[in-house]
Amino acid sequence: MPKTKKITLDDFRSSTSAFRQEEEAALKVKVVATDKPTCIFEKKHITETSDQLSKLKLPEYDEAKILSYVPSKDDELEKNQRKFLVKLRQVLVNNDPDSEAPHCERFVDDLLSFICDLAELDDGLELTLRPCNLKLEIEDYTFVAIADREGRRGQELTWIIQEDKHRKSSTYKHGDLQLACAMIAANQQNYNLLERIHP
Numbered sequence: 001m002p003k004t005k006k007i008t009l010d011d012f013r014s015s016t017s018a019f020r021q022e023e024e025a026a027l028k029v030k031v032v033a034t035d036k037p038t039c040i041f042e043k044k045h046i047t048e049t050s051d052q053l054s055k056l057k058l059p060e061y062d063e064a065k066i067l068s069y070v071p072s073k074d075d076e077l078e079k080n081q082r083k084f085l086v087k088l089r090q091v092l093v094n095n096d097p098d099s100e101a102p103h104c105e106r107f108v109d110d111l112l113s114f115i116c117d118l119a120e121l122d123d124g125l126e127l128t129l130r131p132c133n134l135k136l137e138i139e140d141y142t143f144v145a146i147a148d149r150e151g152r153r154g155q156e157l158t159w160i161i162q163e164d165k166h167r168k169s170s171t172y173k174h175g176d177l178q179l180a181c182a183m184i185a186a187n188q189q190n191y192n193l194l195e196r197i198h199p
Helices: 021-027 063-069 079-094 107-120 173-199
Strands: 127-130 134-137 142-146 147-151 157-163
Touching: 021 173, 063 079, 063 157, 134 173, 142 173, 157 173
Parallel strands: none
Antiparallel strands: 127 147, 134 142, 147 157
8 A cells, every 4th residue: 555645734725625645644633434333422312213213214215116106096005105205216316327417416415305304403593504614723724624414503503414415426535524624623613612702
């Protein structure tokens, strides 16, 4: 395996979405893949899946059945289950390079927005969901650190979503480094907010 070329902050790309192996090594970021919430959060912070989201678990629908799904009042599904299958089908069809609009990110965005609504991540009161527009600050340098969505409780940034749009995406590490940088930028923003409130 070839050695990673050492770079300085002057050599960093201007956006974290363009960061690659060199920036990852310089920042000493270690990305560890997991699909287990307990590897990220303490158990006391993990709640049961809401009823609305649990109803989207449809084990009888494999990829082939989703791709051929046509909604009908006779399919014994609820409205949100139908909407989920239609949106998921659009994402799957869109992943085909021969589709009408291959790799159009808006289909993934549409599915994600639908799931976030069902999860009530924006309650119109204390919890808000919005586009993410962060800056990562390192010494006197500032880098664009945009993710797909951010969630806030009041002014505090509490979570970030970064979508890897397609199965065959060429995004470096499927966007994990970009997400890690956005999380650091979010912590910086929360720290700056705390400093303004309690200098």
